[in-house]
Amino acid sequence: MEWRGQSARAVEWTASLVEELLGLSPVECPGLFGDLASRRRFVVIDNNVMQHYGTGILELLARYGIEHNEPLLIPGGEAAKTRATADRIIDAMDEFGVARHGEDIVGWGGGVLHDVLGFAAGEYRRGVAYRMFGTTLVCAIDAMFALKVAINHGWKNRVGLYHPAVAARCDLSWLATLADDDIREGFAEIIKWAVAGDADLFKLVERDGARVAEERFQGRDTTTRAIVASTIGGMMSELSGNAFELESARRSYLGHSWSPGWEPELRHGQAVALDILLTTMIGWRRGLLDMNQRQRIVRAISGVGLALWHSVLEERGLMVQALADTTLHRGQRQRIPVPSAIGNVAFLDDITERDVELGLEDLHRVALP
Numbered sequence: 001m002e003w004r005g006q007s008a009r010a011v012e013w014t015a016s017l018v019e020e021l022l023g024l025s026p027v028e029c030p031g032l033f034g035d036l037a038s039r040r041r042f043v044v045i046d047n048n049v050m051q052h053y054g055t056g057i058l059e060l061l062a063r064y065g066i067e068h069n070e071p072l073l074i075p076g077g078e079a080a081k082t083r084a085t086a087d088r089i090i091d092a093m094d095e096f097g098v099a100r101h102g103e104d105i106v107g108w109g110g111g112v113l114h115d116v117l118g119f120a121a122g123e124y125r126r127g128v129a130y131r132m133f134g135t136t137l138v139c140a141i142d143a144m145f146a147l148k149v150a151i152n153h154g155w156k157n158r159v160g161l162y163h164p165a166v167a168a169r170c171d172l173s174w175l176a177t178l179a180d181d182d183i184r185e186g187f188a189e190i191i192k193w194a195v196a197g198d199a200d201l202f203k204l205v206e207r208d209g210a211r212v213a214e215e216r217f218q219g220r221d222t223t224t225r226a227i228v229a230s231t232i233g234g235m236m237s238e239l240s241g242n243a244f245e246l247e248s249a250r251r252s253y254l255g256h257s258w259s260p261g262w263e264p265e266l267r268h269g270q271a272v273a274l275d276i277l278l279t280t281m282i283g284w285r286r287g288l289l290d291m292n293q294r295q296r297i298v299r300a301i302s303g304v305g306l307a308l309w310h311s312v313l314e315e316r317g318l319m320v321q322a323l324a325d326t327t328l329h330r331g332q333r334q335r336i337p338v339p340s341a342i343g344n345v346a347f348l349d350d351i352t353e354r355d356v357e358l359g360l361e362d363l364h365r366v367a368l369p
């Protein structure tokens with residue numbers, strides 16, 4: 001005898017840009033912390049965010065009458081994306097007491113906080129809801145509304161879940177206090193989406209990317225807003241159509257084929273940028289891109305201050321291992337997105353070690369002429 005069960009689990013999540021978020025009140029935005037039938041909320045904040053915005057965050061929580069724990073502070077940076085940090089969060093949730101429903105956890109921080117908090121929330125009581133306030137560029141245009149959450153375990157993001165924040169919000173004014181490096185990191189993901197899926201966005205980045213980076217997204221001009229909004233909109237629509245990645249041919253995998261193997265030696269965005277460059281060279285060799293398109297991608301990446309070369313690219317063993325791991329991850333198919341125009345990719349399954357070698361030679365000539 002056999003009994004069959006089936007359930008289609010709907011997932012809904014939102015991403016928003018909000019001006020003057022720390023000044024909001026329950027009259028203007030009653031749902032900011034979810035249903036206030038219970039006002040208990042467990043709060044986790046990135047150390048640096050606490051330093052810069054702690055007072056405003058605590059005032060906001062008070063304005064909403066939130067009964068919260070002494071905010072749990074966790075460090076940013078890849079080294080914090082571990083099982084130990086997730087366990088610290090889970091232990092602190094237990095100490096405070098978090099109900100299974102109706103007391104959405106609240107997080108303030110960058111992509112690292114998002115990934116580790118989302119992971120802990122997904123495990124806790126087999127899944128409690130959380131709300132994310134994204135404070136870095138990477139988080140605003142990618143991580144905060146991603147379905148995926150993870151910790152590093154030997155390999156980048158090796159252990160994880162699909163557990164998106166029910167609502168993700170960012171106030172771009174928070175980016176003013178980011179380090180230059182963190183702006184560059186985020187720009188790598190913007191360029192990823194522009195190259196893979198949005199030629200108009202790419203033109204904006206080509207024209208104004210350097211200025212917008214320099215201004216840390218604090219310009220009130222339409223271009224700054226359009227760069228962020230187009231990236232979020234494009235990524236959200238890509239995610240909505242393939243939420244659980246049952247289809248492994250994803251445009252947003254551009255830049256994510258070799259890069260996991262280069263982290264944490266390289267930061268995420270820089271690794272993504274180099275991966276885009278390698279596939280650009282491969283695409284050019286395969287005749288998918290012409291020299292002008294190749295040059296435009298290189299210029300857009302270097303224009304926002306990302307490096308065109310790093311010594312990790314010389315570790316051939318690592319290159320082979322990284323590609324093998326990605327192939328395993330994608331169900332024994334490479335499915336490597338390679339730029340085939342500005343704003344489009346082709347998915348290749350037949351990239352050889354020789355292709356990689358030639359691609360690296362081409363890139364080396366461009367980067368260190």
Ligand SMILES: NC(=O)c1ccc[n+]([C@@H]2O[C@H](COP(=O)([O-])OP(=O)(O)OC[C@H]3O[C@@H](n4cnc5c(N)ncnc54)[C@H](O)[C@@H]3O)[C@@H](O)[C@H]2O)c1
Binds near residue numbers: 076077110147149268
């Ligand atoms: N889940 C996903 O799909 C997804 C998507 C993209 C990236 N990510 C992950 O995101 C991580 C990188 O995120 P990140 O670049 O935001 O790193 P991060 O969270 O470590 O933040 C970078 C630094 O900025 C500090 N910081 C945060 N907000 C600040 C602010 N407003 N002002 C000043 N300092 C601030 C942090 O303390 C940290 O030192 C990687 O682990 C990557 O894998 C996940």
